[in-house]
Amino acid sequence: MTYQDTIDYLFTRLPMFSRMGAAAYKKDLNNTWALCEFLGNPQSKFKSIHIAGTNGKGSVSHILAAIFHKAGYKTGLYTSPHLFDFRERIKLSGDSGGLKEIPEQFVIDFTERIKPEIEKIEPSFFEITVAMAFEYFANEKVDIAIIETGLGGRLDSTNVITPELSVITNISADHTQMLGNTLAEIATEKAVIIKNVIPIVIGETNIETENVFQKTALEKNAPIFFADKTRAVADWKWDHHLLNISVTQPHQMDSKQYQLDLTGLYQTKNLLTVLEAVTQMSNQGWQIAEADLLEALQHSKKISGLKGRWEILNSRDPLVIADVAHNEAGIKELVKQIELTPHRNLHIVFGMVKDKDIDNALALLPKNATYYFTKAQIPRALDEEALQKQAARHQLRGQVYSNVNLALYATSLHAKKDDLIIICGSIFLVGEVYPQCIEAIWGGGPKASTFENIINLILHLP
Secondary structure, eight states: OOHHHHHHHHHHHSOOHHHHGGGGOOSSSHHHHHHHHHTTOGGGSSOEEEEEOSSSHHHHHHHHHHHHHHTTOOEEEEOSOOSSOGGGGEEEEOSSSSEEEOOHHHHHHHHHHHHHHHHHHOOOHHHHHHHHHHHHHHHTTOSEEEEEOSSOSTTOTTTTOOOSEEEEOOOOSOSHHHHOSSHHHHHHHHGGGOOTTOOEEESSOOTTTHHHHHHHHHHTTOOEEEHHHHOEEEEEEEETTEEEEEEEOTTOSSOEEEEESOOOTTHHHHHHHHHHHHHHHHHTTOOOOHHHHHHHHHTHHHHHOOOSSSEEEEOSSSEEEEOOOOSHHHHHHHHHHHHHSOOSSEEEEEOOBTTSOHHHHHHHSOTTEEEEEOOOSSTTBOOHHHHHHHHHTTTOOEEEOSSHHHHHHHHHHHOOTTOEEEEESOHHHHHTOOHHHHHHHHSSSOOOOSHHHHHHHHHTOO
């Protein structure tokens, strides 16, 4: 099979949560254990950090991977979902200064090898990708792998590893149909990544979840550390596309200064989580020099390849930003950032999936924006006309577009040079923004002057 044949097989043969939703969710770890046993238990052949949480776990995973890579460790990174290419899910330290995606040939060979098990046990897409990542990291003999959970923790396929450190970034309402309707219930699901005597870092303290984590840590005899109790953000500012953050610690007179190339204001919270994780790993003997830490933070996007977190797609005239905020907590943070970003008029390209708490998300969005309602091209996506009607009940007005690139072209017809354009509401929506379309609309390439031209461009993109 070619690489494209292999990807088509994985996407069509296996139930995929990102496309189907709860119907693809496996309610136990039996398949994962069976796959790992078939492969010779690769999950036991490398050291790891396990990261869960409602929001921020992708950013924290990528930043930590950048730090360990910069510190000289051969580093693996497993995250989900991908935005553009399946291989974004599995990365490894490369020779040219950053993490590189898993080779196409490994994906082909692994899929051919695992096909008999696929036919035998009917695993999900996520279960196969986790097994693929574990096999790749074991074969490559990584020093450390940063492993991000999919959702939850207790029944997440990644929860077959015994890490050096567990991290839970935060807890808010998301995937409630599977994880529970209260923050305590969701925290209980995620707390199961806490392992016997393995340190656990909690990113954000919350009165509804703190006792859940404390109780589980006590039962597991696991040292527990709340990142926002050991450090605090004293100040922050944006400067030359970097986020400068001043961090204080109890009983220390001077603050420490950090620069991040991830400029979303919510990264201030993620930074505290990352710093505490690095501290705990250093306490276990991992060598991370301050200079490497600072360098990795300043270039974490470049090193790790992270996209979709307050990502600037067009830097001026107008400013175009993509952000994967897709639940209530994420959209709250996004709205704060919009309010702090200078602009004249606001344009929001918006689409969601059906199984989110859509009304609560819509209630948070600014009413003084022009909306462009659209959808990702997956079965889970909420129809753009249904979204428009639901949004109207929250006084949000706008037109509908069948895909995100057409919606973006429509913004270019209405936005002025001092305006702000935001693309948000779904990870999958952001993943369908074609760079070629951004270039055609706002870049130095040939300007797409009509809808017919942009439609033609979209139809001829891979």
